[in-house]
Amino acid sequence: MSSNPHLKRVSRQTWHFDQNVRLQSSAVAVGPKEGEGPLASLFDVIHDDMYAGQNTWENAERQLLEDAVSAALKKAGIAGSEVDAILAGDLLNQNITTNFTAEKLEIPLLGMYGACSTSMLTLATAAALVNAGYANRAIAACSSHNATAERQYRYPTEYGGQKPPTAQWTVTGAGAGLVGIGGTGPRITYATMGKVVDMGIKDPLDMGSAMAPAAVSTFLAHFQDTGRKPQDYDLIVTGDLASVGYPIVKELMLAEGYDMDQVYNDCGLMIYTPDQDVFAGGSGCASSAVVTYSHIVDQLNRGLLKKVLVCATGALLSPVSTQQGNSIPCIAHAVALEGGQ
Amino acid sequence: MATKTKSKPAGSLQMTKQLYQQQASKFQPKRNVLLNSLRAFWVGGTICLLGQAVQNMYIHFFGFTEKTASNPTVATLIFLSVLLTGLGVYDNIGQYAGAGSAVPVTGFANSIASAAIEHRSEGLVLGVGGNMFKLAGSVIVFGVVAAFVAGILKSLINMFF
Numbered sequence: 001m002s003s004n005p006h007l008k009r010v011s012r013q014t015w016h017f018d019q020n021v022r023l024q025s026s027a028v029a030v031g032p033k034e035g036e037g038p039l040a041s042l043f044d045v046i047h048d049d050m051y052a053g054q055n056t057w058e059n060a061e062r063q064l065l066e067d068a069v070s071a072a073l074k075k076a077g078i079a080g081s082e083v084d085a086i087l088a089g090d091l092l093n094q095n096i097t098t099n100f101t102a103e104k105l106e107i108p109l110l111g112m113y114g115a116c117s118t119s120m121l122t123l124a125t126a127a128a129l130v131n132a133g134y135a136n137r138a139i140a141a142c143s144s145h146n147a148t149a150e151r152q153y154r155y156p157t158e159y160g161g162q163k164p165p166t167a168q169w170t171v172t173g174a175g176a177g178l179v180g181i182g183g184t185g186p187r188i189t190y191a192t193m194g195k196v197v198d199m200g201i202k203d204p205l206d207m208g209s210a211m212a213p214a215a216v217s218t219f220l221a222h223f224q225d226t227g228r229k230p231q232d233y234d235l236i237v238t239g240d241l242a243s244v245g246y247p248i249v250k251e252l253m254l255a256e257g258y259d260m261d262q263v264y265n266d267c268g269l270m271i272y273t274p275d276q277d278v279f280a281g282g283s284g285c286a287s288s289a290v291v292t293y294s295h296i297v298d299q300l301n302r303g304l305l306k307k308v309l310v311c312a313t314g315a316l317l318s319p320v321s322t323q324q325g326n327s328i329p330c331i332a333h334a335v336a337l338e339g340g341q
Numbered sequence: 342m343a344t345k346t347k348s349k350p351a352g353s354l355q356m357t358k359q360l361y362q363q364q365a366s367k368f369q370p371k372r373n374v375l376l377n378s379l380r381a382f383w384v385g386g387t388i389c390l391l392g393q394a395v396q397n398m399y400i401h402f403f404g405f406t407e408k409t410a411s412n413p414t415v416a417t418l419i420f421l422s423v424l425l426t427g428l429g430v431y432d433n434i435g436q437y438a439g440a441g442s443a444v445p446v447t448g449f450a451n452s453i454a455s456a457a458i459e460h461r462s463e464g465l466v467l468g469v470g471g472n473m474f475k476l477a478g479s480v481i482v483f484g485v486v487a488a489f490v491a492g493i494l495k496s497l498i499n500m501f502f
Contacts, residue, residue, distance in 0.1 A: 158451070160435020160452075200359075
């Protein structure tokens, strides 16, 4: 498709970046459980306690976000003052992790909220700003913390209520990517922005089922808009569908005529091993951010992967909407990363 | 573009909500009710056995009667539950035992202590004070309402029969 190499707007949903926009550096910071996971060797900062040396969990999450952004800047060898914008978001009310951290960073802020889809929402928008020339360099970042998410969305962390096997474990971590034109790092070529999809799932402890149709919707748009097939990618990941949503996506895609076998995985299944007691798998903004900004970027840079599509999935619920009986609206944003060094 | 052949806009799902929920349900692992019941039975039973042992202790060594021993017994169980909550153990027991550790008085104590700990960072008055009954509050409200209704019924029955 896109015979015109300088076509920017491919469709209502899909953007093409024609200016050699690259993910010039990226970094992640995580908590203790993630530091014991299978991808730990690629993490830039691993805190061995949930407080990350702070007095509250909220402050700990800010520390993680700051660590990730600082490490990404350090890897690129530039100062924060050389970055024109930071696009970031988190799961806490009024985006407090993002807003408080940005005050320290002194980089112009565009706070964004897309629940757990924030990782790709920010990356796609950062790439668009850079491609269009509104920023020379921009940082995309997001964070989540198991204990702050539990407090806000569920019960006190020490409450002894039993969770069902469909529940997920919010990833404690943050990821940041530096986007600019030229240089080294994976190219950001396409972004497909999702529409909100609500298939009537009401159980907030089964977000995999709720979010799967949103991922399918975005995949369908992406493949139709770009003319690509799943097999054109070496790897396609969703953000945090875990062991419930993952097979649902596979089946729905197959029914739509797209065989995802061999190329499809889920960050919520990649970040932990099954024996880590995480129910169905990982969730949270950091699930896709941590896996993408460490493992996937590393594989692209080393040439082990050539083309990757990251589709971050978000459940746009709040405790109030859940208690008032509303079903869970969901969204997914996909970004295509290609090549490496 | 592939969309030419289809009338629906790109990215639309063809299935209805109802059909999707049916299809998704086969991928949703169900709770193992039998295993959960067994776990609840033995953990809940053990907590009650412990309570009985504590009560016997108060009766035999501290001179309480069967009736007066219940207050210090409940206080002891609450203390143990709050201690285990503070040490970060009770939530693990709860995940394993389900109703077995939620139904006894220890579960009630856990719901209050866990909320108090959680909101400590928001201050003693508005944080701890304002939130510690967040989960337990509705148990108290409906417990009192149920007792009130039962009391009225009892009086009415005594009046007429």
